[in-house]
Amino acid sequence: SSDDEGGEEYLFKIVIIGDSAVGKSNLLSRYARNEFNLHSKATIGVEFQTQSMEIDGKEVKAQIWDTAGQERFRAVTSAYYRGAVGALIVYDISRRTTFNSVDRWLEELKTHSDTTVARMLVGNKCDLENIRDVSVEEGKSLAEAEGLFFMETSALDSTNVKKAFEIVIREIYNNVS
Numbered sequence: 001s002s003d004d005e006g007g008e009e010y011l012f013k014i015v016i017i018g019d020s021a022v023g024k025s026n027l028l029s030r031y032a033r034n035e036f037n038l039h040s041k042a043t044i045g046v047e048f049q050t051q052s053m054e055i056d057g058k059e060v061k062a063q064i065w066d067t068a069g070q071e072r073f074r075a076v077t078s079a080y081y082r083g084a085v086g087a088l089i090v091y092d093i094s095r096r097t098t099f100n101s102v103d104r105w106l107e108e109l110k111t112h113s114d115t116t117v118a119r120m121l122v123g124n125k126c127d128l129e130n131i132r133d134v135s136v137e138e139g140k141s142l143a144e145a146e147g148l149f150f151m152e153t154s155a156l157d158s159t160n161v162k163k164a165f166e167i168v169i170r171e172i173y174n175n176v177s
């Protein structure tokens with residue numbers, strides 16, 4: 001934070017990680033622009049988007065980073081993680097393999113972090129209840145075991161998307177203020 005005419009300002013870097021096609025890019029576009037894309041391609045160009053919220057009468061900006069599809073090659077770079085104080089670790093509730101990968105993503109995050117990171121486990125695509133492959137309980141218990149926040153979301157119908165990001169942003173704010 002830095003002093004300004006209006007008081008303090010906050011800028012937090014948050015990263016979104018998880019296997020390919022779990023809905024990372026759509027979670028970000030839903031949160032930052034209220035947009036969803038049924039046929040989204042691996043992100044090209046956009047590194048991050050900034051979204052503001054107010055906490056205790058202060059403007060808090062989240063700079064939220066999206067991978068450019070590098071996760072397909074298991075080669076998300078350390079630059080991606082550098083300076084991150086928050087993370088959303090995303091899996092797809094309709095694909096168990098993406099849930100099984102969460103441990104690996106947590107390891108990678110830990111390897112690249114040198115500070116406290118507010119972490120949220122996100123089970124995305126909860127609109128796909130009819131083809132659910134991971135139960136809510138499994139998500140919850142993994143989150144509890146690892147000390148993570150947990151939420152199921154749908155970038156498609158907007159369920160809990162804003163909530164998931166805002167819980168992380170509030171936690172970061174609490175950590176630093």
Ligand code: GDP
Nearest residue numbers: 021022023024025026037038040125154155156
């Ligand atoms: P990323 O590779 O993790 O960034 O995943 P994308 O955001 O590109 O999404 C991959 C595919 O899943 C796209 O076809 C999206 O339309 C779809 N998708 C993303 N989020 C949801 C969701 O919440 N529900 C459903 N049904 N599909 C989703």
Ligand code: MG
Nearest residue numbers: 024025042043
């Ligand atoms: Mg993407």
